[in-house]
Amino acid sequence: xxxxxxxxxxxxxxxxxxxxxxxxxxxxxxxxxxxxxxxxxxxxxxxxxxxxxxxxxxxxxxxxxxxxxxxxxxxxxxxxxxxxxxxxxxxxxxxxxxxxxxxxxxxxxxxxxx
Amino acid sequence: xxxxxxxxxxxxxxxxxxxxxxxxxxxxxxxxxxxxxxxxxxxxxxxxxxxxxxxxxxxxxxxxxxxxxxxxxxxxxxxxxxxxxxxxxxxxxxxxxxxxxxxxxxxxxxxx
Numbered sequence: 001x002x003x004x005x006x007x008x009x010x011x012x013x014x015x016x017x018x019x020x021x022x023x024x025x026x027x028x029x030x031x032x033x034x035x036x037x038x039x040x041x042x043x044x045x046x047x048x049x050x051x052x053x054x055x056x057x058x059x060x061x062x063x064x065x066x067x068x069x070x071x072x073x074x075x076x077x078x079x080x081x082x083x084x085x086x087x088x089x090x091x092x093x094x095x096x097x098x099x100x101x102x103x104x105x106x107x108x109x110x111x112x113x114x
Numbered sequence: 115x116x117x118x119x120x121x122x123x124x125x126x127x128x129x130x131x132x133x134x135x136x137x138x139x140x141x142x143x144x145x146x147x148x149x150x151x152x153x154x155x156x157x158x159x160x161x162x163x164x165x166x167x168x169x170x171x172x173x174x175x176x177x178x179x180x181x182x183x184x185x186x187x188x189x190x191x192x193x194x195x196x197x198x199x200x201x202x203x204x205x206x207x208x209x210x211x212x213x214x215x216x217x218x219x220x221x222x223x224x225x226x
Contacts, residue, residue, distance in 0.1 A: 009154075032212035043118070043204050043217030044157070089156060093212040100164070100211040101172075104156040 002027040002094050006105030014113050019080055021108045023090035024072040032093035033066060033073045037086045038107075044089060048075070077110075085112045116140050120205050120218035127195045127225045135190040135221050137205030145208045146188035147172075147215065148180060150201040157204065163188055164211070195225045 003026040013019045023033075031052040036044035050057045050064045050073065057064050061080075066073040077084055090105040118139045127133055139146065147162040159172030163182040177199060179191045188207075192199055202222050206215040 006156075034212075034214070036215075041219070043206070043219050044215075045217070046214045049214070095212075099170075102159070102212065102215070104158075106154055106156040 002030060002092055002101065002103040004090060004092050004103045004105045006090050006108060008108060009106065010109045010111070012111045012113055013080055015080055015082060017080055019077045019084070019110055021075045021088055021090070021110070022072060023074070023092075023105050024070075025092040025103075026071065027092070027094050028068075028071065030071075030092040030094045033064070034091050034093075034102075035062075035064060035075050036089045036091065036104075038089065039086045047088075080112050082112050082114060085110060118205055118207055118216050118218035120203075120221050122221060123219070124222050125224070127192075127223065129196060129225060131195050132191065132193050133195065133223075134192075135203055135205070135223075136187070137189065137218060138187045139205075139207040139216070140186065141207060141209075141216065142185070143207035143209050143216070144185070145211060146182065147206045147208075148178075148188070148190045149204045149206065150174065151204060151220070152201050160190065160203075192223075195223075197225045199223065200225045 006023045034049035037047045038044040063076045088108045093102045121136045144165045148160040149157040161180040163169045166185045181189045202220045205218045
């Protein structure tokens with residue numbers, strides 16, 4: 001089955017700097033890659049996603065890149081702000097023999113230092 | 115618009131007790147899911163229901179049962195709770211797969 005590895009597990013950056021979180025996946029059939037943000041005491045919330053026919057997608061200060069050949073995708077947050085402090089999860093979606101499956105990474109705790 | 119609502123938010127059980135976690139969504143979504151979240155392990159799928167009337171096992175189904183009561187409601191039952199089931203449980207829904215998952219706020223379960 002699909003295996004998603006996420007690094008780093010914790011990340012601290014100065015306010016205003018950029019943050020990068022990386023994920024690798026194992027199943028070349030994976031075709032959809034969302035990123036979720038989880039604030040303390042809340043459920044995860046989708047912040048950006050990318051499909052396998054696209055290499056990069058941006059939404060204001062966040063961007064996601066996908067390298068299908070290397071089977072890795074990354075989340076980039078620029079001009080970080082205190083409200084960006086949260087746990088971030090990557091995920092990979094696979095359809096195999098009629099079974100849909102979304103596999104999550106283990107999460108990155110991002111702390112923005114004022 | 116409430117989105118996905120889970121009850122209860124907190125529960126403490128003794129080993130061997132049973133309980134049901136309730137989940138309801140008001141977005142007219144077809145698919146619903148139950149995940150558990152443990153430190154350092156991300157979110158793992160317990161069961162899902164792709165549409166009303168169907169349920170399927172996820173990655174970690176042992177010790178759990180589910181019921182898709184109607185399009186809105188999807189419940190998770192622990193028949194005989196074990197300490198290994200101490201976790202935070204999240205219900206989610208989506209219009210289709212693959213697509214955005216909308217999560218509830220979670221239910222923190224402790225089994226002593």
